Amino acid sequence: MWDTARTGENEMADDLAADTRSLIATAPPTFATVEEERRHRLERLAGVCRVFGRAGYSEGLLGHVTVRDPEHADRFWMNPVGVSFRQIKVSHLVQVSHDGRVLVGDRPINPVGFRLHSAIHAARPEVNAVCHAHSVHGKAWSSLARVLDPITQDSAVFFEQQALITAPRVAMNEEQGKEFAVSFGDKRVAIQVGHGIFSTGESVDEAAWWFIAMETSCRAQLLAEAAGTPVMWKADEARMMVGALGNSQFGWASFQPFWDEIVESDPDLLT
Numbered sequence: 001m002w003d004t005a006r007t008g009e010n011e012m013a014d015d016l017a018a019d020t021r022s023l024i025a026t027a028p029p030t031f032a033t034v035e036e037e038r039r040h041r042l043e044r045l046a047g048v049c050r051v052f053g054r055a056g057y058s059e060g061l062l063g064h065v066t067v068r069d070p071e072h073a074d075r076f077w078m079n080p081v082g083v084s085f086r087q088i089k090v091s092h093l094v095q096v097s098h099d100g101r102v103l104v105g106d107r108p109i110n111p112v113g114f115r116l117h118s119a120i121h122a123a124r125p126e127v128n129a130v131c132h133a134h135s136v137h138g139k140a141w142s143s144l145a146r147v148l149d150p151i152t153q154d155s156a157v158f159f160e161q162q163a164l165i166t167a168p169r170v171a172m173n174e175e176q177g178k179e180f181a182v183s184f185g186d187k188r189v190a191i192q193v194g195h196g197i198f199s200t201g202e203s204v205d206e207a208a209w210w211f212i213a214m215e216t217s218c219r220a221q222l223l224a225e226a227a228g229t230p231v232m233w234k235a236d237e238a239r240m241m242v243g244a245l246g247n248s249q250f251g252w253a254s255f256q257p258f259w260d261e262i263v264e265s266d267p268d269l270l271t
Contacts, residue, residue, distance in 0.1 A: 026253065026256065027249065028203060028205075028249070028252050031070075034070050034071045037070040038069065038070050038071065041067045041069075041070065041077065041203075041204060042067075042077055042090045042093055043090055043269075043270055044067075044203070044204045044205055044259065045065055045067050045077055045078075045079070045093060045129075045204050046088050046089055046090045046092070046093060046269045046270070047258075047259050047262050047263060047269060048065050048131065048204055048205070048207075048208040048255075049065060049079050049085040049088035050085065050086065050088060050262045050266050050269050051208065051212075051258045051259075051262050052065075052085045052131075052133050052208070052211075053084060053085030053086030053087075053088070054086065054262070055135075055212070055215075056135070056136070057085065057133035057134070057135045057215070058084055058085035058086055058133070059133070059134045061081050061082060061110065062110070062113075062133070062134045063079075063085060063132065063133035063134055064078055064079060064109075064110050064113040064114065064117065064132055064133075065078060065079055065129070065130070065131050065132075065133075065204065065207075065208075066078040066096075066114070066117040066118075066121070066129065066130050067128060067129045067203075067204040068121060068127075068128040068129070069095065073125070074097065074098040074122075075095055075096065075097055075098070075103065076095070076096050076098075076114075076117070076118065076121060077093050077094065077095050077096070078093065078094060078096060078109060078114065078117070079092065079093060080092055080093070080094050080105065080107030080108060080109055081107070081108045081109055081110050082107065082108065083107070085133075088269065089268060089269050089270070089271050090269065090270055090271065091271060092105075092107065093105065094106075094107055094109060096109055096114060096118075098118055098121075098122060099118075099174075100114050100115070100118065112170055112171055112172070113132065115171040115173070115174065115176070115177035115180075116130075116132070116171050116177055116180050116181075116198070117130045117132070118177060119171075119174075119177035119178050119180055119181035120180075120181050120184055120198075120200065122181070123178075123181040123182070123184075124181075124186070124200070126202065127200045127201070127202070128201065128202050128203060128204070129200065129201045129202075129203060129204035129206070129207040129208075130198060130199070130200050130207060131198070131199045131200075131201075131204075131207045131208055131210075131211040132196065132197065132198045132199075132211075133196070133197075133211070134196055135196060135197065135211075135215045135218075137215055137216075137218040137219035137222060138191075138196040138197035138214065138215050138218050139195070139196045140218070140222060141191065141218035141221065141222060142191050142192060142193055142194055142195055142196050142197070143193070143194055145164065145166070145193045146164070146191075147162040147164050147191060148162060148191075148214070148217050148218065148221055149221065149230065149232050150232050150233040150235075150237075150238040150241075151220070151221055151224055151230040151231065151232055151233070152217065152220055153241060153245075154213055154216060154217050154220070155217035155220065155221065156233045156237070156238040156241040156242070157213065157241050157242055157245045157246045158188070158189060158210075158213075158214065158217065158242075158246075159233075159235070159238035159239060159241070159242055160238075160239070160242070161187055161188040161189060161242060161246060162187055162188075162189050162190065162191060163183060163184045163185055163187040163189070163190040163191070164190070164191055164193065165180060165183040165184060165190050165191065165192040165193065166183075166192075166193050167179070167183075168180060169192075169194065169195065180192075184198070188200060188201075188210055188246070189210050189211075189214050197211060197214045197215060197218070199211040199214060201248065201251055201252075202248045202252075203248070203251075203252050205251070205252045205255040205256070205259065206248050206251035206252045206255065207251075208255050208258070209251045209252070209254040209255040209258075210251055212255075212258075213254075
């Protein structure tokens with residue numbers, strides 16, 4: 001006999017997924033050459049840094065975004081130390097080997113940050129990009145040593161998709177980087193206690209969107225708990241949102257309005 005309640009849930013999930021697909025007018029581009037794809041990734045990486053800077057995530061020398069090179073799977077591009085997120089250009093970006101040696105470019109990188117990113121990239125070949133920045137609400141929430149609850153539609157997308165990482169606080173060597181990656185597991189995002197948010201994606205666009213959505217969700221829950229006791233979504237409803245809005249294409253598409261704004265207002269980022 002059919003489980004009619006379960007069948008109804010499946011139908012609602014299918015309807016929601018169909019509605020979601022109708023929102024996505026474009027798809028990630030394809031490329032004729034690896035050089036074209038590399039240029040695209042570098043432009044989007046620079047754009048993500050500018051968007052993060054405009055959002056107030058830039059803090060001194062801290063914060064790093066990496067994207068895997070499309071030709072060499074064990075090499076990554078990232079923002080260098082000492083250039084504000086608000087001023088990053090494509091020409092500032094550096095290519096780094098898996099062990100942290102700068103192969104292209106002449107600017108230094110954050111070695112501790114790169115150990116964490118490199119370990120995630122090595123453990124998860126499907127992850128092409130990792131974002132981390134010291135955003136205010138992400139830092140504040142991380143001090144509570146809890147994952148976010150599904151109290152809004154936005155935070156419901158992260159239901160059962162978050163890792164809570166308690167150690168190491170600072171990765172001083174390769175082994176500690178690997179320990180961090182093991183704690184991260186196969187989750188989309190992570191909250192490192194006393195540090196902040198990390199996000200991953202098949203594209204740097206996607207990883208950036210999950211970071212932005214996590215930061216605003218941290219802010220929303222901090223505000224809600226300061227005012228009272230938030231009501232959580234039911235688990236099955238939250239899982240339905242994960243299925244509809246928690247995929248790579250939706251994450252990529254959600255970042256495109258940010259890209260359109262920043263490339264129009266900051267054309268120098270492409271230089």
